[in-house]
Amino acid sequence: MSAMEVIKKGFDAANKNLGLVAILFVFYLVGEFVGIKFAVTDEMPALTQLRELILVVILAMAGIFVQAGNLGVIRDYFTEGKMHLVSFVKYGLKYFLPLLGLGLALIGVSALLLIIGGFIIVPIGLSTAVIIASIIFLVLEGIGLYWVLLLAALSPYGIVCGELPVIQAMAASVDITRRFINKVALLFLIIGLISLAWSAIIHLIPDKNQMLIALISAAFSGYFGVLIPASVMALYLSLTTE
Numbered sequence: 001m002s003a004m005e006v007i008k009k010g011f012d013a014a015n016k017n018l019g020l021v022a023i024l025f026v027f028y029l030v031g032e033f034v035g036i037k038f039a040v041t042d043e044m045p046a047l048t049q050l051r052e053l054i055l056v057v058i059l060a061m062a063g064i065f066v067q068a069g070n071l072g073v074i075r076d077y078f079t080e081g082k083m084h085l086v087s088f089v090k091y092g093l094k095y096f097l098p099l100l101g102l103g104l105a106l107i108g109v110s111a112l113l114l115i116i117g118g119f120i121i122v123p124i125g126l127s128t129a130v131i132i133a134s135i136i137f138l139v140l141e142g143i144g145l146y147w148v149l150l151l152a153a154l155s156p157y158g159i160v161c162g163e164l165p166v167i168q169a170m171a172a173s174v175d176i177t178r179r180f181i182n183k184v185a186l187l188f189l190i191i192g193l194i195s196l197a198w199s200a201i202i203h204l205i206p207d208k209n210q211m212l213i214a215l216i217s218a219a220f221s222g223y224f225g226v227l228i229p230a231s232v233m234a235l236y237l238s239l240t241t242e
Helices: 003-016 018-037 046-080 085-125 130-153 155-161 166-179 181-203 210-239
Strands: none
Touching: 003 018, 003 046, 003 181, 003 210, 018 046, 018 085, 018 210, 046 085, 046 155, 046 210, 085 130, 085 155, 085 166, 130 155, 130 166, 155 166, 155 210, 166 181, 166 210, 181 210
16 A cells, blocks of 8 residues: 555545544644643643643643543454544543553653763763764764664554554554555655645744644644544555455
């Protein structure tokens, strides 16, 4: 299945399931309003900053729950031909911990790669060969980023569609992505271009219209929050049957 075919499936999934789009719209709108009202600044007292950071963590946890429910419902659409919104909360609870574990694992891998790169570069960086050290660092971090992307690209879909544990889902993501790198890379390139266009549209709105920006941003996030996972899931399902 080509990248354009899976993108079309993503559009079909979003257009035919506006109820799910509405759920995501409400979630992202709340997030936008919270961001406007409780933005953290350096001028805030330390206790206030801590309170706002706790709120950010709570929103992040809620985001994982919402994405877990989102992926579960989208999977039903592809496997059964219909989304079951009543199962949204059930899937959110079912896949929350695995997706949280995946996120923590990816953060851990990224941190480890940065630490390893730092230990390798520091002794060289202290010498006169700073340029060589910088090149080596960039190469090492580039390789590390490549492996993190391999781990992350399809792992959530392995957890939800394949019911795989976190480590197996990461291993499957590496295997599938490496074997079908052209298809996966092209799809994510298209997704990246969509995100850039979306960001450009938002930045055309004057900053003083914060409420309008929040509404439009939440609307985009709600719609593409279904379209993009549905497109990637369509690709994942097609690749796992080849």
